Amino acid sequence: MKFHYPNGKKFVQPAVKSSKKDKANNQVVYSNRGMTLEEDLNETNEYYLHKGMAVIYKKPTPVQIVKVDYPRRSAAVIKEAYFKQASTTDYNGVYKGAYIDFEAKETQNATSFPLKNFHEHQISHMKQVVNHGGISFVILRFSSTDEIFYLKSEHLSFFWERMKNGGRKSISKAEIEEFGFSIPIGLHPRIDYLSIVDNHYNFDY
Amino acid sequence: MKFHYPNGKKFVQPAVKSSKKDKANNQVVYSNRGMTLEEDLNETNEYYLHKGMAVIYKKPTPVQIVKVDYPRRSAAVIKEAYFKQASTTDYNGVYKGAYIDFEAKETQNATSFPLKNFHEHQISHMKQVVNHGGISFVILRFSSTDEIFYLKSEHLSFFWERMKNGGRKSISKAEIEEFGFSIPIGLHPRIDYLSIVDNHYNFDY
Numbered sequence: 001m002k003f004h005y006p007n008g009k010k011f012v013q014p015a016v017k018s019s020k021k022d023k024a025n026n027q028v029v030y031s032n033r034g035m036t037l038e039e040d041l042n043e044t045n046e047y048y049l050h051k052g053m054a055v056i057y058k059k060p061t062p063v064q065i066v067k068v069d070y071p072r073r074s075a076a077v078i079k080e081a082y083f084k085q086a087s088t089t090d091y092n093g094v095y096k097g098a099y100i101d102f103e104a105k106e107t108q109n110a111t112s113f114p115l116k117n118f119h120e121h122q123i124s125h126m127k128q129v130v131n132h133g134g135i136s137f138v139i140l141r142f143s144s145t146d147e148i149f150y151l152k153s154e155h156l157s158f159f160w161e162r163m164k165n166g167g168r169k170s171i172s173k174a175e176i177e178e179f180g181f182s183i184p185i186g187l188h189p190r191i192d193y194l195s196i197v198d199n200h201y202n203f204d205y
Numbered sequence: 206m207k208f209h210y211p212n213g214k215k216f217v218q219p220a221v222k223s224s225k226k227d228k229a230n231n232q233v234v235y236s237n238r239g240m241t242l243e244e245d246l247n248e249t250n251e252y253y254l255h256k257g258m259a260v261i262y263k264k265p266t267p268v269q270i271v272k273v274d275y276p277r278r279s280a281a282v283i284k285e286a287y288f289k290q291a292s293t294t295d296y297n298g299v300y301k302g303a304y305i306d307f308e309a310k311e312t313q314n315a316t317s318f319p320l321k322n323f324h325e326h327q328i329s330h331m332k333q334v335v336n337h338g339g340i341s342f343v344i345l346r347f348s349s350t351d352e353i354f355y356l357k358s359e360h361l362s363f364f365w366e367r368m369k370n371g372g373r374k375s376i377s378k379a380e381i382e383e384f385g386f387s388i389p390i391g392l393h394p395r396i397d398y399l400s401i402v403d404n405h406y407n408f409d410y
Contacts, residue, residue: 054337057293059264060264060289062265075287077285082282082283083281084265092297095337098302133302
C-alpha cells in the first residue's frame with residue numbers, strides 16, 4: 001500500500017527498530033502509541049479478516065458468573081462475577097486451511113521474558129495443538145523497546161521445562177532472538193505475524 | 206466398549222432413536238438425563254481431548270465488563286457486566302490438522318428448527334471459515350425426542366438465504382433429515398460428532 005501524508009512525504013514502511021532509534025532518526029514512530037498489544041492484535045486480525053487472509057479471533061475473557069439480575073424491560077445485569085484462569089490460549093482461528101493457536105504477552109523487562117506470564121495449562125494446551133497438526137506459537141512484546149517476537153510453542157516448552165528442572169525462570173532476550181523471529185511492525189497490519197507463519201510452514205492449501 | 210450391567214444383561218450400544226421408542230422397547234435411555242446440550246458437548250470434547258483425538262473447546266461467554274472492585278487481600282469482583290452477542294460460533298479447535306468450528310443449538314419444537322437461533326454474524330463467520338479451508342457445521346438438537354443432527358454450514362446458509370428472500374423462518378425436520386446427518390448418542394462420548402466429520406471429509410493428515 002502506497003500513500004502520501006498531507007505533508008507530501010511518501011509513506012515508507014519502516015523496518016523493525018527500537019523506539020530510541022526511531023526518535024533519533026525522526027522517522028514515523030509506531031511505538032508508544034498508547035495501544036496495548038491486545039488492541040494491536042485485534043486490529044491485525046480485523047485486517048486479516050477484511051482482506052480475506054485469515055479468520056482469527058481473540059477468545060472472550062473467561063468469567064465465572066455468580067449473580068445475575070433481570071430487571072424489567074432492560075438487559076440482564078451481571079452483579080457478581082470473577083475472573084477465571086484460561087485453560088487454553090487467547091487467540092485461535094484458521095489460515096490457509098491450518099489451525100492457528102497463540103498466546104500474546106508483554107513485559108517491561110528489557111533483557112529477558114519472565115515465564116510467569118504463562119501457566120502449565122497453556123503449555124500443555126500448546127503441545128496438544130502441535131500434536132494434532134495445528135500451528136502454535138507465542139507473540140512476545142518487549143514494551144520498553146517495542147520489539148515483538150514470534151516464538152514457536154516448541155521452543156517455549158523447552159524453556160518451560162528448563163525452569164521446571166531448576167533452571168532460570170525467564171527466557172533471555174538473546175535466546176528469543178536466536179530461536180524466535182522478529183515480527184514486522186507496521187500500520188496495516190500492525191503486527192504481521194502471518195508473514196512469519198508463511199516463512200516457516202509449508203501449505204499445500 | 207463391552208460391559209455387563211449388574212443385572213447380567215450385556216450392554217448394547219443403542220441406535221439413535223426417539224425416547225418414545227426407547228421407552229417402549231425398555232432399552233437403555235440416554236435422553237432426558239437432565240443434561241444440557243452444552244454439558245453433553247463439553248463432556249464429549251473432554252473425551253476427545255483425553256483420548257488424544259482432538260483439541261476442541263467451547264469459547265467463554267462474551268461479557269462486557271463495566272465495573273470491577275478490587276477488595277484488599279481477595280480476588281477482583283466484577284460488580285457490573287452485560288452479556289454481549291457473540292460475533293463467531295461457540296466451539297472451535299483442531300482435529301487431524303483441520304480447523305473445526307461449530308455452533309450448537311436446541312429447540313423444543315418437534316417438526317422444525319427455528320432460524321432465530323442463529324444470527325447474521327454467525328452465518329457470515331461460518332462462510333468465512335469454509336472459504337479458508339476450515340470445517341464448519343451446526344449441531345441441532347430436538348429436545349422433545351432427543352435427536353441430534355449435524356448440518357454443514359453450507360446448508361444452513363442456504364436455508365438462511367431462503368428466509369432472507371421471504372421464505373420460511375425455520376428448517377423443517379424433513380429437510381434436516383435430508384441434508385443433515387443423525388449424530389450417534391452414547392455414553393462416551395455422548396455426542397460423537399467427529400464420527401460424522403470422519404465420514405464426510407478426506408484427511409491426508
